[in-house]
Amino acid sequence: MKTITFILIAILTCTQVIHAQSYLTKNGKISFFSRTDIENIDAVNNQAVSVITPQTGSIAFSVLITGFLFKKALMQEHFNENYMESAKYPKASFKGTITDVSKVNFTTDGSYNVTVAGDLNIHNVSNKVIVPAVIVVKGGKVSANATFKVKLEDYKISVPKIVEGNISKTIEIKVDCNYNPK
Amino acid sequence: MKFIKVISFLYLLIASTQTFAQDSTASLLSILEKEMEQSKDVTIYTTATFKTTRLINGHSVENVGKGVLDVKVSHRFGNVSEGLYELFGLDKASMRAGFDYGITKNIMIGVGRSTFQKTYDGFIKVKILQQSRGKKNMPITLSYVPTLAIKTIHYEDPKVDNHFSSRLSYSHQLIIGRKFSDKTSLQLMPVFIHQNLVTLARESNDIFAIGIGGRQKLSKRISFNAEYYYVLPATKLNGTSNSLSIGFDIETGGHVFQLHFTNSQGMNERTFIADTKGKWDKGDIYFGFNISRVFTVGKKH
Numbered sequence: 430m431k432t433i434t435f436i437l438i439a440i441l442t443c444t445q446v447i448h449a450q451s452y453l454t455k456n457g458k459i460s461f462f463s464r465t466d467i468e469n470i471d472a473v474n475n476q477a478v479s480v481i482t483p484q485t486g487s488i489a490f491s492v493l494i495t496g497f498l499f500k501k502a503l504m505q506e507h508f509n510e511n512y513m514e515s516a517k518y519p520k521a522s523f524k525g526t527i528t529d530v531s532k533v534n535f536t537t538d539g540s541y542n543v544t545v546a547g548d549l550n551i552h553n554v555s556n557k558v559i560v561p562a563v564i565v566v567k568g569g570k571v572s573a574n575a576t577f578k579v580k581l582e583d584y585k586i587s588v589p590k591i592v593e594g595n596i597s598k599t600i601e602i603k604v605d606c607n608y609n610p611k
Numbered sequence: 612m613k614f615i616k617v618i619s620f621l622y623l624l625i626a627s628t629q630t631f632a633q634d635s636t637a638s639l640l641s642i643l644e645k646e647m648e649q650s651k652d653v654t655i656y657t658t659a660t661f662k663t664t665r666l667i668n669g670h671s672v673e674n675v676g677k678g679v680l681d682v683k684v685s686h687r688f689g690n691v692s693e694g695l696y697e698l699f700g701l702d703k704a705s706m707r708a709g710f711d712y713g714i715t716k717n718i719m720i721g722v723g724r725s726t727f728q729k730t731y732d733g734f735i736k737v738k739i740l741q742q743s744r745g746k747k748n749m750p751i752t753l754s755y756v757p758t759l760a761i762k763t764i765h766y767e768d769p770k771v772d773n774h775f776s777s778r779l780s781y782s783h784q785l786i787i788g789r790k791f792s793d794k795t796s797l798q799l800m801p802v803f804i805h806q807n808l809v810t811l812a813r814e815s816n817d818i819f820a821i822g823i824g825g826r827q828k829l830s831k832r833i834s835f836n837a838e839y840y841y842v843l844p845a846t847k848l849n850g851t852s853n854s855l856s857i858g859f860d861i862e863t864g865g866h867v868f869q870l871h872f873t874n875s876q877g878m879n880e881r882t883f884i885a886d887t888k889g890k891w892d893k894g895d896i897y898f899g900f901n902i903s904r905v906f907t908v909g910k911k912h
Contacts, residue, residue, distance in 0.1 A: 434616055480643055489643050495655065501907045502676025502716070503865070510659045511831045516793045522643075589832070592864045 450610055452481045452535075452571045457606035459492055463597040470504065470596065472497040479606050481571065486530030488545060488573075490523040490604070512586055513552055521551045525558075533564050540565045545575065551584040562604075571608040576601065657742040660752060660790040660798075663867040663903045664711060664719070664736070666824045667838040667856040668875055668883040672752040672788030672798055674738050675713040678909015683709040683723065687876045687899040690889075700898060707878040713909075717741075725878050732879040734758035742790060754786040760879045777808035782880035784822075797825035800840070804885050811849060818885045819843040826860065834860045836871070840884045847885075854887045869901040 457477030463470040477492040494515035499505040509515040525547010527533070533541045546559045562575035578599050581588065588596050661671040664681065675681045689703030697703065709723025709732075717738040724731050740753040760780045766773045781804070788798035800822030809816055824838035840854045858871020874889030875882070876897055889895030 478643060491643050502679060503905050503907075506659050507864075510793075589863070595864065 450483065452483070452608035453611040454479050454606045454608045457490065457492075457604070459490070459605075460603045461497075462601045462603070464601075465595055465597050467594045470499075472499045472505070472508070474498070477604075477606065479573075479608070480611075481527075481573070481608060483530065483533070483535045486527040488523075488525055488527055488547070490606075492521050494519055494521060512588070518553045521549075523547055523549045523558075527562075527564070533566070535566055535571065538567050549579070551579070552586050554584045556583050569610060573604065573606050573608070575604045578602070652746055654743050654745045654747040657744075657752065657790050660742070660788050660796045661826055662834060662860045662862050663869070663901075665869070665901060665903075666798070666826070667836055667858050667869065667871050667901075668854065668873060668878065669800060669822055669824065669838055669840070669880070670734075670736065670754070670756050670784070670786055671824075672738070672754050672786050674717060674719045674736055674754070675711055675905065676907075677713045677716045678907060679713045680906045680908045681711040681713075681721075682904045682906070683707070683711060683721075683901060685709070685878055685899065685901040687727075687873070687878065687897055689897065690894070691872070691896045691898055692894040705876055705878075723878075725882075727877060727882065729763040730760050730879055730882075731763060732758060732760040742788075750789060752786075752788045752790075754788075756782075756784050756786065758782045758784075758880050760881055780804065780806040780879075780881040782884075784880070794828040795825065797823075799823055802840070802880065802884060804881050806881055806885070809848070814848055815846045818846040818848070820846075820884050822884070829859075832862045836860055836869070842885060850888060851885065852887050852890050854883050855891055865905055867901075867903040869903070871899055872896050873899055 455478050456475055457479045458473065458475050459477045460471065460473040474492050474496040476496045477490055479488070479490045481488045494513045495509060497505070497508065499508065525545055528544045528546050530543065532543060541564045543562050543564055544559060545562045546557070548555045549558045558577065558579075560575050560577040562573055565572045565574070578601050580599050581596070582598065659673075661673045664671055664673045664675060665683075685707045687705045689697055689700030691699045693700055705725065705727045707723050707725040709721055711719055711721035713719045719736045720734070721736070722731070722733045734756055736754055736756045738752065738754050740749055740751060742752045743749045758781065760782075762778045782802055784800055784802035786798055786800050788796060790796045802820050802822060804818040804820070806816055806818075820840050820842040822838065822840040824836070826834045826836045828834045836858050838854070838856045842851070842853055852874060854873065854875040856871050856873035856875065858869055858873075861868040861870070873883075874891050874895050874897065875887040876889065877883040877886060889897060
C-alpha cells in the first residue's frame with residue numbers, strides 16, 4: 430500500500446514537468462512603417478528572439494536595433510546613429526503576458542484572438558502597452574501576429590524640425606513570429 | 612496515518628506547481644538572454660566613421676552605399692583677409708562639381724571637374740578592411756584611393772612642343788581610419804603623387820606626403836573636422852606649404868554641408884596636397900564649403 434501510494438505520488442508530480450514547455454524563435458520578423466506625404470519609411474528585422482511559456486502565458490521579445498534592414502543605406506545609418514542611438518541602446522524588448530492565455534489550446538490546431546499586455550522598451554524608455562494579437566497553433570508549431578502603433582515621443586526619439594515632414598509621429602509595428610517547441 | 616498521507620500528497624502536488632510557476636518566469640528571461648548572447652557569434656561592422664566620403668579636402672574612409680549617387684558641389688573662395696570689398700574672398704570663387712557612385716558597398720567611383728585650371732578628375736575608392744567587433748575583430752578601416760587629374764587649360768605658349776601627357780597627374784593613397792567612439796574618429800593618409808610636368812627642372816615629379824585628420828562630433832548631426840598634410844621636405848615643391856584645414860560638418864537628412872577654413876585652394880590631390888600656396892601664419896585663409904547630396908538610384912538590395 431505504501432509503495433503504491435509512493436509511486437502514485439511520483440507519477441502525479443512527474444506529469445507536472447511535461448506541461449512546463451516553452452516555444453522559441455530566433456528568426457522572428459518585426460517590421461515597422463512610417464507614412465507621410467513626403468516619403469514612406471519601412472524596415473524589417475528577421476532575427477527577433479522570442480519565447481512563449483503557455484503555462485503562465487508569459488511572452489517576451491528581444492531584438493537588435495542594428496538588425497533592422499532598410500532599402501536605403503543612408504536611412505539605416507541615420508536610424509542607428511541619430512534616432513535610435515543603437516551604440517548606446519543596442520536592443521529593444523518586450524516582456525509581458527498573454528492575459529487570456531487560457532483561451533488558447535496549444536495542443537489543438539486553431540486560430541486564437543488574444544490580448545497581450547506588458548512593458549515595451551525602446552530607446553531605453555519603457556511603456557506599458559496592451560496589444561491585440563492572434564496566436565495560431567498548427568501541427569505542434571505556434572505563430573504569433575500583432576500590429577500596433579507607437580508614438581516616437583513616448584520613447585524619447587527626437588526628430589529635428591527640418592525632417593519632421595519625412596517621419597511620421599506615429600509608427601506602425603508588425604510582429605510576425607513562428608515558434609518551435611523548445 | 613491515511614490522513615497524513617493525503618495531506619502530504621496534496622502538499623507535494625501544490626509545492627511542485629509553485630516551483631514550476633516561478634521557474635517559468637525566471638527561465639523565460641534567462642532563455643531570452645542566453646539566446647541573445649549568441650550575438651557573440653555575430654560580427655558587428657562599424658558604420659558612419661565619418662559623415663561623408665570626404666573629410667575636408669581629402670578622402671575619408673567612408674564609401675557611398677551600393678547603388679547610391681552622391682552629388683558633390685564644392686567651392687573655395689579667396690583670401691578672408693581681403694576684407695569687405697572682396698566680401699572676405701567670396702568674390703573670388705573656384706568651384707568643383709562631382710558625382711560619386713557606389714558600385715558595391717566596398718567599391719566606389721567618382722568624377723569631377725574643377726574651374727581651377729579646368730581640371731577633370733576621377734578616382735576609385737576600394738575598401739580593403741572594415742572595422743568590426745564581435746566574432747571578427749578588426750581595429751581599423753583601410754581604403755585605397757587611386758586618382759587621376761587632367762588639366763585642360765590652354766597652354767601658355769602654344770608654339771612650344773606641348774604633350775597631352777603633360778596635363779596629367781596621378782595619386783595613390785591609403786587611408787587608415789578608426790572610429791574610437793561614437794563621437795571621435797581619426798585617420799592617417801599616406802599619399803604618393805606623381806605629376807608628369809613640373810615647373811622647374813630641379814623639382815621632383817614624385818611627391819610623398821602623410822596626412823592626418825579626424826572628427827569630433829559636437830551633437831548628433833554636427834561635427835568638428837580637421838585635416839593636415841605633411842609633405843616630405845625632400846619632395847616639396849618650391850613656394851608651397853603644408854595643407855591645414857579646419858571645419859564643421861552639418862548633416863540634415865540627405866545632405867551633408869561641410870564648411871571650413873583652409874590654406875589650400877585646389878580640390879584635387881595634386882593641388883591641395885602638393886601645390887598649396889597659402890600660409891596660415893601670413894593670413895592666407897580661404898573659406899570654402901562642400902555640399903553632398905545622396906540619391907538612391909540603384910535597385911534595392
